[in-house]
Amino acid sequence: MGGYGALVKISPHDKVLIDGRLVDIGEEISRTFSEGDRLVATPSSGLLRIPQAEAEVVKSCIDEALISFGALSGVDDEQISQFYAAFARRLLDVDIFNQIRVVNDKDVATADALGRSTTRLLLSDSMKQDMIEALGLWGSMPTSDSPVDEVVHDGWTIESHSAPLGVIGFVFEGRPNVFADATGVLRSRNVCVFRIGSDAFQTAEAIMRLCVIPSLEESGLPTGCVVLLPSKTHACAWALFSDRRLSLAVARGSGSSVALLGEIAQQHGIPASLHGTGGAWMVVSETEDLERLSRVVQFSLDRKVCNTLNTVVITRDALSNSLQAIIDGVCEAARHRKAHAVLHVDEQAFDALNSCNVPSICATQMIEHECIGTEWEWENDPEVSIVVADDLVSAVAMYNRYSPSFVLSVMSDDADELEEAWRTSNSPFFGDGMTRWVDGQYALHKPELGLSNWQNGRTFSRGGILSGDSIFTIRYRVRQTDSMIKR
Numbered sequence: 257m258g259g260y261g262a263l264v265k266i267s268p269h270d271k272v273l274i275d276g277r278l279v280d281i282g283e284e285i286s287r288t289f290s291e292g293d294r295l296v297a298t299p300s301s302g303l304l305r306i307p308q309a310e311a312e313v314v315k316s317c318i319d320e321a322l323i324s325f326g327a328l329s330g331v332d333d334e335q336i337s338q339f340y341a342a343f344a345r346r347l348l349d350v351d352i353f354n355q356i357r358v359v360n361d362k363d364v365a366t367a368d369a370l371g372r373s374t375t376r377l378l379l380s381d382s383m384k385q386d387m388i389e390a391l392g393l394w395g396s397m398p399t400s401d402s403p404v405d406e407v408v409h410d411g412w413t414i415e416s417h418s419a420p421l422g423v424i425g426f427v428f429e430g431r432p433n434v435f436a437d438a439t440g441v442l443r444s445r446n447v448c449v450f451r452i453g454s455d456a457f458q459t460a461e462a463i464m465r466l467c468v469i470p471s472l473e474e475s476g477l478p479t480g481c482v483v484l485l486p487s488k489t490h491a492c493a494w495a496l497f498s499d500r501r502l503s504l505a506v507a508r509g510s511g512s513s514v515a516l517l518g519e520i521a522q523q524h525g526i527p528a529s530l531h532g533t534g535g536a537w538m539v540v541s542e543t544e545d546l547e548r549l550s551r552v553v554q555f556s557l558d559r560k561v562c563n564t565l566n567t568v569v570i571t572r573d574a575l576s577n578s579l580q581a582i583i584d585g586v587c588e589a590a591r592h593r594k595a596h597a598v599l600h601v602d603e604q605a606f607d608a609l610n611s612c613n614v615p616s617i618c619a620t621q622m623i624e625h626e627c628i629g630t631e632w633e634w635e636n637d638p639e640v641s642i643v644v645a646d647d648l649v650s651a652v653a654m655y656n657r658y659s660p661s662f663v664l665s666v667m668s669d670d671a672d673e674l675e676e677a678w679r680t681s682n683s684p685f686f687g688d689g690m691t692r693w694v695d696g697q698y699a700l701h702k703p704e705l706g707l708s709n710w711q712n713g714r715t716f717s718r719g720g721i722l723s724g725d726s727i728f729t730i731r732y733r734v735r736q737t738d739s740m741i742k743r
Contacts, residue, residue, distance in 0.1 A: 296498055298519045300512070306491045306498070314495040317449050317483045321423045322501065324480030325447045328420070333399045335475045336442055340395030342471035343439065344388045352466050353384065359462040360432060367430075367455040373635055375560065376431045377455050383433050390436035390703035394443050397702075397725065404730075411738025418444075418728040422503030425526075426450035426705075427493045427517055429509040432459045435468060439482055440703050440724030446503075447481045451496060454488040497521040497528075504529065504727060506706045518712070529722050532711035535566030535631035536663035536691035539651040539677065542574045543669050546581040552667065553585025556691040557638045558592070562707060563663050563685075563694040567628050567641040569651040570605070575644055578667075579605065580612045586640055587615050595637045600628075604644035629658040648673050649680075656682045661710035663691045684710050684720040696721040 285295070285305050292308035346352050360379040367374050403415035424441045428434040430453035441448045452460045464484050472479045485492050490513075497505045497520045505521035505528045507514045514531055521528040536556065543549055556565035568582055583599070590597035600623035601609065609620065623641055632639035645651035648668065655664055664683035668674055678686055685694045696704025702723040708715050718726055 294495070294498075296494060296520055298516060298523070300519060301516055304491070304494055304520075306495045310487060310489060310491045311495045313487055314449075314485065314492060314499060317485055318423060318496075318499055318501050320480035321447045321449050321483050324478035325420070325422055327478045328442075328445045328447065328481065331445075331477060335477060336445075337395045338475040339442065339471050339477055340391045340439070342474045343436075343467055344391040344395075346467040346471060347384055347388055347391075355466060356459065356462045360459040363456055363459050372455055373633075374455075375635060376429065377459075379432045379459060383431075386697070387433045387436040390433075390440070390697055393697065393701060393703055394436075394440050394724065397443050399443070403733075411741045412734055412736040415733045415735070417731045417733060419731045420445035421727050421729050422446060423501060424448045424705075424727060425496045425499075425502040425505045427496065427505075427507050427509075428452045428456075430454070430456035432456055432463065434508070435460070435463050437703055437705050439468070440705055441727055442477070442481055443724045444727055446724075446727055447483075449483040449485065449496065449502075451485040451487070451493045457488050460484055493517060494520055497526065498524045500524055500526065502526050506722065507531065508706055515712075529706045529708050529715075530712065531562065531707055532662070532709045533629070533631050533660035534562030534564075534662065534709075535629075535660065536563050536665065536694070537567045537569065537655050537659050538565055538665045538667065538691065539645075539648065539655065540568060540570045540574055540578050540582065541648045541651070541666070541668035541670065541673055542571070543578065543667050545669075546578065549578060549667055550581040550585040550588070552665070552690050553582050554588045554592075556665075557586060557589035557640070558692065560632075560634050560638075561692075563692050565640060565665075565691050566631055567643070567659065569643055569645050569654055571645055571647050571651055572604075573647070575604070575608050576611065579608050579642075582642065583609075583612055583614060583618065586638055587618050589638045590617055593636055593638070598632075598634070598637055598639040600632075600639070600641040602628075602643040605642045608644075625654070625658065628654075629660060631660070648677060652677050652681050656680075663687075663694050665689060665691050682710055684708070684714070694721075696723050 281303060285303055289305060294306040294311055296304045298304060357379060364374045364377055367377055404418055405416040407414050424446050426438050426448055428450060438448045438450050468482050469479055472481060497517050505526045507517040507530050509531060518528045518530040570578055586597045597618045599618060599620045601620055602623060602625060606622060625643060628641045628643055645654050661682045663685045664681050665687045666674055666677040674688060687693060693699050696702045700721060704721055704723060706722040708720045
């Protein structure tokens with residue numbers, strides 16, 4: 257279900273077909289629906305109402321972006337590089353950044369008063385530096401019009417050229433540094449329209465006004481290349497991801513809201529890059545270097561983001577030797593944050609704790625295996641699940657069954673075990689050390705536009721790290737030298 261204004265009067269008991277089920281429209285929608293509003297039906301959340309005003313705001317923004325997309329074909333590469341340099345220079349300007357920080361402080365205070373997490377909202381000096389580094393990477397990224405492939409026939413040649421995809425729609429969580437990510441699409445001559453979470457909205461407007469728009473104007477790029485939706489509503493995000501003129505929909509964050517946005521995009525025929533549930537897993541088999549194991553655990557828990565260590569599965573043979581090192585790593589991460597730690601343990605791990613030194617800063621809670629896929633959304637106190645499996649094969653099977661198919665680290669001295677886990681695990685990000693390496697800028701020297709796990713299936717023809725240079729389509733060009741060629 258989806259078009260504008262076909263319904264003028266509706267009643268609570270009118271029904272729509274959603275995923276094979278007849279569902280009542282309901283009291284709220286029947287009461288608030290007005291002519292020109294739009295209804296979107298989703299399997300997980302039922303009917304969603306998009307007010308006409310929100311839909312028209314999104315339509316206007318995408319109209320502007322499409323015009324700018326066409327104009328980008330007449331812009332040279334140096335102008336795009338100049339934009340990134342100008343953006344970085346404005347972030348480095350003390351007066352400009354202080355103006356942004358004043359607005360950000362207000363956003364943080366408001367979010368804090370509402371009891372929301374502010375860990376990712378605070379525009380710190382380190383976040384600013386990460387943005388500047390990302391802009392530098394985008395600015396220095398080489399571009400080429402050379403064919404990516406070529407097939408030579410008698411008398412003619414066909415070339416494959418990468419080409420920009422179009423308008424990229426982003427829905428970001430409340431992190432101010434997403435601007436450096438979003439503007440990365442310009443490097444491959446795409447344009448973007450994005451919505452940012454309400455907690456960071458004022459900060460986002462300040463960055464647009466003081467940095468992005470002046471930098472676009474200075475470098476001679478159309479200002480519609482980067483568009484921030486002037487709305488905080490969820491309906492605005494729904495309208496964005498249901499506009500079929502989008503070439504790609506990218507939802508950052510995790511949980512049910514990302515899944516819902518993915519449903520909306522996909523049912524409107526829009527390719528989507530979705531994160532899904534976060535939380536990294538580690539399988540610990542027999543290993544002698546317990547100091548390394550402890551450090552790997554500690555450095556996987558430096559702060560809570562999607563690739564933070566969430567679940568540890570220990571093989572039975574490794575339990576007595578390795579559990580203490582794992583606890584030490586978790587507790588050291590907590591001490592570094594001047595915090596406490598929380599361990600969610602199954603019955604076997606709980607019994608083994610009797611033989612370990614568990615510091616007072618560490619609390620333990622029991623957990624059933626059916627719950628070990630839960631992502632612990634901790635603010636300051638590191639939180640980890642620890643469970644026991646019979647052997648490595650069982651541990652990997654546990655990962656495949658309960659995890660969000662995201663990050664897997666395997667700690668083992670047995671090379672054959674590592675290869676077995678690599679071969680049999682449903683993991684797009686696999687390693688043998690800390691889990692926090694899963695980041696485009698850190699790992700690939702390419703600023704990251706989004707991560708995709710395999711929770712809802714494997715991604716088509718690309719890795720799970722979405723970067724600006726991976727958003728493209730292919731054009732074919734033929735050069736014919738023999739006029740006698742015919743079919």
